[in-house]
Amino acid sequence: MKNPLKLYDQFFSSRLLIGSALYPSPAVMDEAVKASGAEIITLSLRRQNPAQQEGQIIWKYIQEMGLQLLPNTAGCKTAQEAITLAEMSREIFQTDWLKLEVIGDDYNLQPDPYGLIDAASELIKRGFKVLPYCTDDLVVCQKLMDAGCEVLMPWGAPIGTGQGLLNKYNLKTIRERLPQIPLIIDAGIGAPSQATEALEMGYDAVLLNTAVAKAHDPVGMATAFKLAIDSGRLAYESGLMLKRQTAEPSTPTIGMPFWHQGQ
Amino acid sequence: MRNEISNMMALTININGETQAVNSSVLAELISELGYSGNQFAIAVNGEFVPKSTYTEFFLNQGDKVDIVAPIAGG
Known part of the structure; x- marks a missing residue:
């Protein structure tokens, strides 16, 4: 790849950020993540008592991968909840990186833009590297940048829906109006072709989980997404042709035999 | 930091959503x-x-209300 992905002064060759949830087993998660080539992995924190082992097994696998950790604040509904969980994450995971989620609606898990901006402002003051999961709203994106976010993660579609890029007009507008900041499509990607489309549009990366974890063959799907994302980025860097309304022959017309003979 | 309580009677607190009586009044001991x-x-x-x-x-x-969290998978 010509240009590596730069996020908060770190460089990555992979443009796929991957989630660690919903896989059939920790071993399959491990194999799928490796097949994806991802260098950044999301994970979370939940209440657990000392007898619970499930989280510990997953955490052990993730630690051994040696990837950049991206803890999330999934499920938080207020800025204060997200801030507290962020501090807990930083202590356990020993990283300032944070996928900031403040959810405003239970039905479609839509981010609450007000809580999100409030939380982002405070967390950046506290030294966090905030990657906010936001809606495809240009002004919200601008406000998050004003708060100090150096990466934005607008949704393609609601989490876990696999609907792809639902509002391409909004997503294109954000890309055109904010040409400098890294933009990552977070959530809603269901098929590799949708990821390719995001990269072709100039989005810098894609974050996904369910599409790989819930595939019949998560390892195969992880590979498919890796190829799709590399392809989309290469296409973007190579410069896509402009669409036009009318046909134009790709084969030369000069020297065409039988020219006008049938008329 | 919080005020020290002078007597060491059992406390009733909420741990991860469940109310329970505990003997420790200092967080390190509770853990x-x-x-x-x-x-x-x-x-x-x-x-x-x-x-x-x-x-x-x-x-x-x-x-x-005490919340004790640990790593899990997440998206």
């Missing part, structure tokens, strides 16, 4: 009492993060 060990957990009391470095001097009060 041992509950069976947590190692570094793979973090704590908030009444919605506020409590850094590990302050567990030994953090005193619990009746009715406190």
